[in-house]
Amino acid sequence: MLGGIIVNRYCKYHPGTQALWYCSHDGLHLCQQCVDGRNDSLIEARCLLCNQELESSEQGQGGPLWRQLDRYLRYPFTPVLLPLLVVWALLASLVPPLPVMVPVVVLAGLPAWGFARAVMTLRSHPGKARKSHTPGWDCLSDMAGWKAALLQALPALLVMVPAGFVLVMVSEPVGLLIGAVGLLLVPAFWLAIQAQGPEPGSYAAALTYIFSAPRDYAVAAVLASVGWLLGVALIAVAVDVMPLPLAQGLAGALAALWWLALACLCGDILARHGHLWGLDQGGKKVTASLEERRQRVQLCAGRFDKVLLSTAKTLKNKKATVADWQRYDRLLDITDREDERRTAAPSYLEMLVVSGAWAEALALLARQREVEPTWLPASPSLRLALAQGIHEQEPKVAVGLLKDLHDRHPDFSELGDAYLLLAKILAEQFGLAGKAEQYLRFVESQCRDAKLRKQVADYRAAWG
Helix, strand or coil: CCCCEEECCCCCCCCCCEEEEEEEECEECCHHHHEEEHHHHHCCCCCCCCECCCEEEECCCCCCCHHHHHHHHHHHHHCCCCCHHHHHHHHHHCCCCCCHHHHHHHHCCEEEHHHHHHHHHCCCCCCHHHHHHCCCCHHHHCCCHHHHHHHHHHHHHHHHHHHHHHHHHHHHEEEEHHHHHHHHCCHHHHHHHHHHCCHHHHHHHHHHHHCCCCCHHHHHHHHHHHHHHHHHHHHHHHHHHHHHHHHHHHHHHHHHHHHHHHHHHHHHHHHCCCCHCCCCCCCCCCCHHHHHHHHHHHHCCCCCHHHHHHHHHHHHHCCHHHHHHHHHHHHHHHHHCCCHHHHHHHHHHHHHHHHHHHHHHHHHHHHHHHHHCCCCCHHHHHHHHHHHHHHCCCCCHHHHHHCHHHHHHHCCCCCHHHHHHHHHHHHCCCCCHHHHHHHHHHHHHHCCCHHHHHHHHHHHHHHH
């Protein structure tokens, strides 16, 4: 971390995309699209290359947060935020002593709450934090943001107000203990509202942020709790050595300082772990299937044999697609397995024909005939289907597919349909009416199907 700004690491296989995970086995930084997230879990993942468990690449980024506590405590004294300390201190010093002052002091904290929410939002998006170190006063005009700010203030008030009452009216040790223990959980509620959204139900996810980032959360919890204890101690001393209004003003300033420093720290925790908690920080969402992502990573790593093996298994599935076959064909080409490529060509061609990918089917047919000029699909039904799809754009190829079928496949059940198509191509595409008539006579003499015989008559009428 340089100057309070997080230095991003980027995914090995998606340049420009922030890396969320680090594989110590392969020495790679990876984004969410390049890992096996165990049903897209955002808390743990495994490497798609070595299947080892991954660590968050952001966990140690910028060093331990406790080493930066001085920066968080200095943050509220920046020129934009300093007036918030003054406002809270001034209003706290002008009202009567406790407990009448509590509502006014709470209202005096509203600007600090609004800024605290804006600080967390800004710092949880590293890209935005680079452009602006602190939010501007216009953040207080964000009415949608006020809901989040008030929901974040509520847990802190529910701890500090009763703890302060017990401290003053009942027992100092008990009041201190209630505040110190209760405030350990406040950062979790703040993180929950930021990550889950400004709804009361978001509080239920608070424990997730404690256990999924325990080291960083411990720093925030200690700052929240110890800040309360030190603040109370300073105020107790101030009450004895200075006029009460000044002591009250000091209490207001300390409250603002505590609130903003903790917000800055929580913002950095969100910047480190927000992606893993589902916070939208502008990154690409995972849309491809796990198998597609695994194959892509393996291809980027040059592990073609593994992808070839998994793709071959996919092709045995009835749900295999043209894309699967195209990938398999390219991999055979890349790995120089020409014999296997030629052997797989008929099945590949059949998939292209079934899918109506006529341009790709023609290219595959031409490729096969470069090696073996007389090569044709062995299946007569495949030859007919291919001819039906390409006869208008490639009539010569279609003629080559259909002629002599009665010699090679005399029992072909669709022989009549094949020769009717052949006659049509010869007559309409090449003007060979005499040759077409020979095939019409063959259909007429060999086929007893009434529909075919009617088509023969229709063709003769059409061609005059």
